Amino acid sequence: xxxxxxxxSASILIVVVVIIRALALHKLPKKTFLVLWGVVTCRxxxxxxxxxxxxxxxxxxxVKHMIMERAxxxxxxxxxxxxxMERIKAVGEAVGEVVGKAAGxxxxxxxxxxxxxxxxxxxxxxxxxxxxxxxxxxxxxYIKFRREFQTSLPVKNDFIAQWLQQHPLRRTVQVxxxxxxxxxxxxxxxxxxxxxxxxxxxxxxxxxxxxxxxELVHIRRFDVLAKWVLTIAVCVHWYNPFVWVMYILANRDIxxxxxxxxxxxxxxxxxxxxxxMLVNMKEAKSGLPLLVNHFSKNxxxxxxxxxxxxxxxxxxxxxxxxxxxxxxxxxxxxxAASTTASAGKEQKNTTDQVPEMIAAQNSxxxxxxxxxxxxxxxxxxxxxxxxxxxxxxxxxxxxIIPTFTDNSTHMDVELIQGGAFVIGRETWEEGDEVxxxxxxxxxxxxxxxxxxxxxxxxxxxxxxYGLFAPKEIQVGPEVQQVSFTIPETGEYGFxxxxxxxxxxxxxFELEINxxxxxxxxx
Amino acid sequence: MEIxxxxxxxxxxxxxxxxxxxxxxxxxxxxxEQVGWNKNTxxxxxxxxxxxxxxxxxxxxxxxxxLISKEQVQEQETNELINKVFDGSxxxxxxxxLNRKNLSxxxxxxxxxxxxxxx
Numbered sequence: 001x002x003x004x005x006x007x008x009s010a011s012i013l014i015v016v017v018v019i020i021r022a023l024a025l026h027k028l029p030k031k032t033f034l035v036l037w038g039v040v041t042c043r044x045x046x047x048x049x050x051x052x053x054x055x056x057x058x059x060x061x062x063v064k065h066m067i068m069e070r071a072x073x074x075x076x077x078x079x080x081x082x083x084x085m086e087r088i089k090a091v092g093e094a095v096g097e098v099v100g101k102a103a104g105x106x107x108x109x110x111x112x113x114x115x116x117x118x119x120x121x122x123x124x125x126x127x128x129x130x131x132x133x134x135x136x137x138x139x140x141x142y143i144k145f146r147r148e149f150q151t152s153l154p155v156k157n158d159f160i161a162q163w164l165q166q167h168p169l170r171r172t173v174q175v176x177x178x179x180x181x182x183x184x185x186x187x188x189x190x191x192x193x194x195x196x197x198x199x200x201x202x203x204x205x206x207x208x209x210x211x212x213x214x215e216l217v218h219i220r221r222f223d224v225l226a227k228w229v230l231t232i233a234v235c236v237h238w239y240n241p242f243v244w245v246m247y248i249l250a251n252r253d254i255x256x257x258x259x260x261x262x263x264x265x266x267x268x269x270x271x272x273x274x275x276x277m278l279v280n281m282k283e284a285k286s287g288l289p290l291l292v293n294h295f296s297k298n299x300x301x302x303x304x305x306x307x308x309x310x311x312x313x314x315x316x317x318x319x320x321x322x323x324x325x326x327x328x329x330x331x332x333x334x335x336a337a338s339t340t341a342s343a344g345k346e347q348k349n350t351t352d353q354v355p356e357m358i359a360a361q362n363s364x365x366x367x368x369x370x371x372x373x374x375x376x377x378x379x380x381x382x383x384x385x386x387x388x389x390x391x392x393x394x395x396x397x398x399x400i401i402p403t404f405t406d407n408s409t410h411m412d413v414e415l416i417q418g419g420a421f422v423i424g425r426e427t428w429e430e431g432d433e434v435x436x437x438x439x440x441x442x443x444x445x446x447x448x449x450x451x452x453x454x455x456x457x458x459x460x461x462x463x464x465y466g467l468f469a470p471k472e473i474q475v476g477p478e479v480q481q482v483s484f485t486i487p488e489t490g491e492y493g494f495x496x497x498x499x500x501x502x503x504x505x506x507x508f509e510l511e512i513n514x515x516x517x518x519x520x521x522x
Numbered sequence: 523m524e525i526x527x528x529x530x531x532x533x534x535x536x537x538x539x540x541x542x543x544x545x546x547x548x549x550x551x552x553x554x555e556q557v558g559w560n561k562n563t564x565x566x567x568x569x570x571x572x573x574x575x576x577x578x579x580x581x582x583x584x585x586x587x588x589l590i591s592k593e594q595v596q597e598q599e600t601n602e603l604i605n606k607v608f609d610g611s612x613x614x615x616x617x618x619x620l621n622r623k624n625l626s627x628x629x630x631x632x633x634x635x636x637x638x639x640x641x
Binding site: 147150151152153154174178179180198 | 567
């Protein structure tokens, strides 16, 4: 799954969770939202893809498919997805090109142009800068606060000592006091410290008990760690406003869930007392006291309302919550399952393998059938011409029109933006010379290269990443020729991809060691 | 001159008031035992006290000397308490102290003696 898709998918999920939260925050156990935010965070940070037939995205694919079929365009399903990334890269390159041209540097000459595999992308640089800037911000704030916390003094109090003994933890918990904070807080993951403000009344045992319990819940649940993970997600997706919304809401939900646990522990009778305490005190957590405090006005209100509205956990409520979580996750956190039935081999999931992996449509032995694949590609052969040898043509987004002259195959291929094809499946020897002779009516940019058969079989890309030593060439009305030398004896095909921003038609011949390649040999 | 010291800084001053001039290293080791601060924390606090004019650094060995006395700080804090909480009336503070039930018989004696001496 590529990065942008992860971000997009997570954003949609965030919107869904925000809606659920707005509608039913006080009716659901707060843990529900912790689970949901956890899923969002996983989606943001882990490039997993889970194809699911009832996923929201499967539905989207179907809709897209239907629209395209109606419009009579034989567009394969996956092109739009994969070309999003390509487009971004293309924009990045375009910017690079413009800059290059302005600087007077020659850009992409006609024959034998630069074979760039990972184009220098300005967008990538901007993104990285953003990540570093965000990380720097958070780290600086944290260090500043950490330094303050270190000047705290230990608290010598019998009640507290006793309480700590009664609630042992595998990690040692310290309770300290500082005159620099207004509200209790907790910091530290391996050696947690509960920090109490100086103006706390150490003789009020009831209040102390509540405060310590609240903080201990945070410590037990590793909430500080969770906040750090959220921070990482925000840094990586700094440009995405939905992720910031998630950050704020998730922090609040961590707090609400902790309140819930405290109220459950002490019983509902102390709800009002607890709420009153909150009114008098505000809580800050380490890592981002800055941001949390800034929004704390709304937070406190939300927390008080939540506490007062808390009801006993009902079975129905729990079931509803679980159903909601399972439903939301399975619909919005999964990926589109493959929607096109294939004749023969099962297709690999298409939408999440971008751009390296485009499912190759298998063109196994379709005698005289003009449809290579279900994805809408078509190949129009002359009616009396032979069908292509099995497995010798893979394509997506390409309409191939072969012409036969003598023993050679001259092909005209219409390639949509991002479309690609691989032809031939021959055993070529090390040192063989493959020559690709091409021209096109309008100028277009192509990636061409040799594709090893494993690539073809696995459906791995015949784009710049799957091609072996690909070359980027700019073709035009004049015939050009590009040659490749086979590195190692093996089975190969030849791949061409339209790397341009437009559709285009090209005409070419392929020969190896001066012998034409003809995938239509009977 | 008013020097405002935080609790943590007062703790550092405590060590100096008790032991007199001490090297920073020594201060750090004492505080490590008493309150668990690491060396960097203590050094930072010493520097802050120096910036506030409460500690003077002498060589050799980063010798720390208190520039204000404990009594000065006590007076300052008391005045602030009187002004802030008791509306500038020391009498009110005194009365409040007397009202606390935990004055022992000896403390009462001592207070009476002090009043007599001041008269």
